[in-house]
Amino acid sequence: MGKINNQQVIQSLTSKFGDRITVPTEPFGLLTFGTSADNILDVLRFLKEDGELKFNYLTDITAIHFPELELSIGVIYHIHSLTNNIRVRVKVFIDGNDPRIPTATSLWEGANWMERETYDFFGVNFEGHPNLVRILNVDEMTVFPMRREYPLEDPNRVDKKDYFFGR
Amino acid sequence: MINHPVLSDNDPQKETITLNLGPTHPATHGVFQNILEMDGERIVSGVSTIGYIHRAFEKIAEHRPFYQITPLTDRMNYCSSPINNMGWHMTVEKLLNIKTPKRVDYLRVIVMELARISDHLICNGILGVDTGAFSGFLYLMEEREHIYEIYEEICGARLTTNIGRIGGFERDFNDIAFAKIKKFLVKFPPILKEFETLFNRNRIFIERTSGVAAVDPEVALNYSWSGPILRATGVDYDVRVNEPYSSYEDFDFDIPVGTTGDVYDRYIVRNEEMWQSLRIIQQALDKIEKEPKGVFHADVPEFYLPPKEEVYNNMEALIYHFKIVMGEIDTPKTEVYHAVEGGNGELGFYLVNDGGRSPYRLHFRRPSFINYQMYAPMSAGMLLSDAIINMSSLNVIAGELDA
Numbered sequence: 001m002g003k004i005n006n007q008q009v010i011q012s013l014t015s016k017f018g019d020r021i022t023v024p025t026e027p028f029g030l031l032t033f034g035t036s037a038d039n040i041l042d043v044l045r046f047l048k049e050d051g052e053l054k055f056n057y058l059t060d061i062t063a064i065h066f067p068e069l070e071l072s073i074g075v076i077y078h079i080h081s082l083t084n085n086i087r088v089r090v091k092v093f094i095d096g097n098d099p100r101i102p103t104a105t106s107l108w109e110g111a112n113w114m115e116r117e118t119y120d121f122f123g124v125n126f127e128g129h130p131n132l133v134r135i136l137n138v139d140e141m142t143v144f145p146m147r148r149e150y151p152l153e154d155p156n157r158v159d160k161k162d163y164f165f166g167r
Numbered sequence: 168m169i170n171h172p173v174l175s176d177n178d179p180q181k182e183t184i185t186l187n188l189g190p191t192h193p194a195t196h197g198v199f200q201n202i203l204e205m206d207g208e209r210i211v212s213g214v215s216t217i218g219y220i221h222r223a224f225e226k227i228a229e230h231r232p233f234y235q236i237t238p239l240t241d242r243m244n245y246c247s248s249p250i251n252n253m254g255w256h257m258t259v260e261k262l263l264n265i266k267t268p269k270r271v272d273y274l275r276v277i278v279m280e281l282a283r284i285s286d287h288l289i290c291n292g293i294l295g296v297d298t299g300a301f302s303g304f305l306y307l308m309e310e311r312e313h314i315y316e317i318y319e320e321i322c323g324a325r326l327t328t329n330i331g332r333i334g335g336f337e338r339d340f341n342d343i344a345f346a347k348i349k350k351f352l353v354k355f356p357p358i359l360k361e362f363e364t365l366f367n368r369n370r371i372f373i374e375r376t377s378g379v380a381a382v383d384p385e386v387a388l389n390y391s392w393s394g395p396i397l398r399a400t401g402v403d404y405d406v407r408v409n410e411p412y413s414s415y416e417d418f419d420f421d422i423p424v425g426t427t428g429d430v431y432d433r434y435i436v437r438n439e440e441m442w443q444s445l446r447i448i449q450q451a452l453d454k455i456e457k458e459p460k461g462v463f464h465a466d467v468p469e470f471y472l473p474p475k476e477e478v479y480n481n482m483e484a485l486i487y488h489f490k491i492v493m494g495e496i497d498t499p500k501t502e503v504y505h506a507v508e509g510g511n512g513e514l515g516f517y518l519v520n521d522g523g524r525s526p527y528r529l530h531f532r533r534p535s536f537i538n539y540q541m542y543a544p545m546s547a548g549m550l551l552s553d554a555i556i557n558m559s560s561l562n563v564i565a566g567e568l569d570a
Contacts, residue, residue, distance in 0.1 A: 027501045028261060057404075058391050059506075060537075062530040064519060078504060078517070078532070082388075082402070085409050089504065110391030113540040121225075136218035136569060145226060152230050 004084050006031045009053060016046055032089040037101045040077075040092050047079055047088065048107055055081040055088065061104065061114035063122040065096070065147045072096030073122055077104070094124070096147075103129040121146035183211055188554075190219055197565020199558070201543060208550050213543040217536075221569040228529040232494050233259050234333055234472075236529070241327035243533060243567040247286035247510035249278045249318065249330045254507035257412055258516040259333050260465075262503045267465045270458035271335045272414035273451040277348060278321065278330060279413070279507075280444040280451075284355075285314045286510030287395075287437040290562040294434055295366060297559045298375045303365050310358055313351050320344040334471040335464025345452075352449060356442075363438060373431060380545060380557040382428035390541040393534050394512025396561060399436045400428030406508040417454065418447050430560040437562075469496045494524025509534055511562045535567035 009031055010024050017035070021043065024033040035043050047055040059078040066072050071093035080087045094101055103126040104111040115126040116135040123144035126132055134141060143150055174181040189200040198219035204211040224239045231239075240251035253275050260267060267275075288311050292304035315325040321344050322330040322337070331337065366372050382392075384400040397404060405422045407415045423439035425432030464471050472491055473484035490496050500522045506515040512534025521527040538561055546554045 028503050030504055032502075057388055059513070060515060060517065060530070060532040062517060064528045076517070078515070082404055082409075087504070108391065109386075109389045110537060110540065113536065114391075117536070136221040138218075145223070152226055 004052065004086065006086070009086065009088060012050065012053060013043075013046075017043060030087055030089055032091065034091040034093065037092055037094050040075075040090070041102045041104070041106075043090060044077065044079070044104055044107055047090075053081060054083045055079045057082050058104065058108040058110050058114075059087070061111060061118055063118045063124055063146075065122060067096070067148045069093070070095075073099045073124060075101055075118065075124055099124045100127055101125070102127050103132075105129055120144070123147070182206070186551075188213075188551075190216075197563070197568065199563070199565065199568075201546070201554075203546070203551070203554075205551065208552075210546045210549050210551060210554055213546050215539065215543045217539070218569050220565055224570045225529055225531065228526055230525055232524045233470075233526070234491075236526075237331075238327065238329050240531075241329055243531065243570060244286070244510055244514070244535065244564045245326055245566050246289050246564055247282035248326065248328045249282040250286075250507060250509050251514065252328060252330050253279055253413065254505065254509070254514050255516060256331055256333050257507065258503060258505040258518055259470075261505050262499060262501070262518060262520060263333075263467070263470060264499075265334055265465050265467050265470065267335060267413075268458075268462045269414060269417075270455055270462045271464060273455050273458065274336060274340060274463065275331065275413045276415065276418070276451045277448050278318075280447045281314050281317060281348075281351075283508075283510055284441050284444050285311045286562070287441050288314075290511075290559070291362075291366075291434055291437050294376075294430070294556060294559045295372075297556045298372055300365070300369075300372065303362050306358055306362055310351075310355055313347070313354070317344060317347045317351065320347055332464065332471060334467045339461060339463040348448065348452065352445060352452075356445060359438070359441060366434070367438075376430040376434060376556060376560075378427070379430045379553045380428075380549065380560070382541075382545065384428070386541075387428060391537050392512070392541070394509065394538070394562075395436045395440060396428070396433050396538060397512070398422065399425035399432040401426055406506050406513050410506065412505070412507060418450050420447050420450075430556055433560045498522055506532070511535055511564065511567075512538055531570055533567045533570055535563045535565075536570070539563045539568055 006026055013021060020035060020039045022034040024031055047053055057080040059080045062076050064074045064076060073094050073096045075092045077090040078087060092101060101124060103115060113135060115129055116132060118124050119126060119132050120134045120137050121144055183204045183206050186203045186205045188203055190198045200216040201213050203213040228236050228239060237252050237255055240255045241248040243251050288307045292307040295303040318328050319325050321340055322328050382400050384402045387397050387400045388402065401424050403422050403424050408422060420443045423436050425436050468487045473487055477484035478488045498520055500520060502519045504515060504517045506513050514534055515532030517530040518526050519528040
């Protein structure tokens, strides 16, 4: 069904961006590469508007937190070319203390809520987003709960202390 | 929205009325709130408020072993929980390079297509109720009950099914289950036909739904729509065909598409998908006849819990049981994205694994969440009563919307 394969995507990406993207890998056949926050919009626009690649469908935007890394927040885009039936995954790692990345809402309207969700849980500031406010959590919340430093349960609760269980 | 004209009620300039549409009771469509600015009966603009039943599934999943995440997926799209369960199992199987036997794939296809039928039954039945015809809904609910009886026979549960295990099923389908599936295949088509004769050419229904909330395919793709509502606009994207999973490539079925993307087209697409699902189930039953009997899981002792009587009498089974429950088995350090065609769109699982007993990060690509974001913008300019049936036909399930 697919008209182009991963190799062709890699070729046109490296010829266009050179060392502005990292070396692509293919975990489980899904082409994955990284880039920087400065280049992400160019990469996404190229993928979307190139006449041959036609990655016209934004599947998902999410983030991941590696506290031990210097650039600790990774923003992950899954993009799909419906005509070629091929997916790519683009990763951008940014500074966890000041996570900023340009918004993709200029390319896809559908990025709006995905970026709001990512902001809500990881605190990533999507610069230029029309309405970057919390979406699933309460507005009064001050933390970004999916970051690793926030434990699942309140560490101050006393009803699960060991001495209640004879330990 | 931007430029949402919210003036205070005392402002003499205010000519519109602020209307809180919802939050409604969970027993209807789910908990949705839309704050609308109304000019008479017409909506000027709206803001969707979501998150009323957010339960932090992604955070919880980071603290649970793989096989304990399945019950979380139940509670996302609870109208078709088996599809979510199977999607999660297949994601983990992809990560662990488990190849399931063909018979398992076909059994899964049967369960998933039954789930798709029950999902579409709810959506189209409720659409009937919202347009003012209650009888169709009542006919269909009886059939949904029969589907739930089949689930009950397979896994013991009805709504939040937790059906199947990593590698296959917890037990084989018994004879009663097969008998019930076969009976369903005989009894359901005439009732679906009757439902269609009630609605398809019903003048009131057509005038109520035709041309309402029509969406262009470009706009739908721009908003990342997926599932029946995308296909109603004319885009033939279906994960079952584009990236076949669970041996869907062995089946012969059509992908119905619409032309205008309005509420009527979505209704027709869903009805036609139910007919296709019935075709698939029939083919799956025929194919299972040719497969070796009694195979209901892959041979992966490191991940598939052994039967309890063996655990107590057999050393290897005891060791494997211990290793699985304590999470002592190494898993690959990599990332995987797996998508299935859920009841209302592409349901994706993005799993990042660090080799531990629980995922490092698990993200659900929830079709309801992504489909629903266009609701407020597309409601602008619509009549209030049209916006209501638009919401019914989007088939947004609150559990999946909020995760």
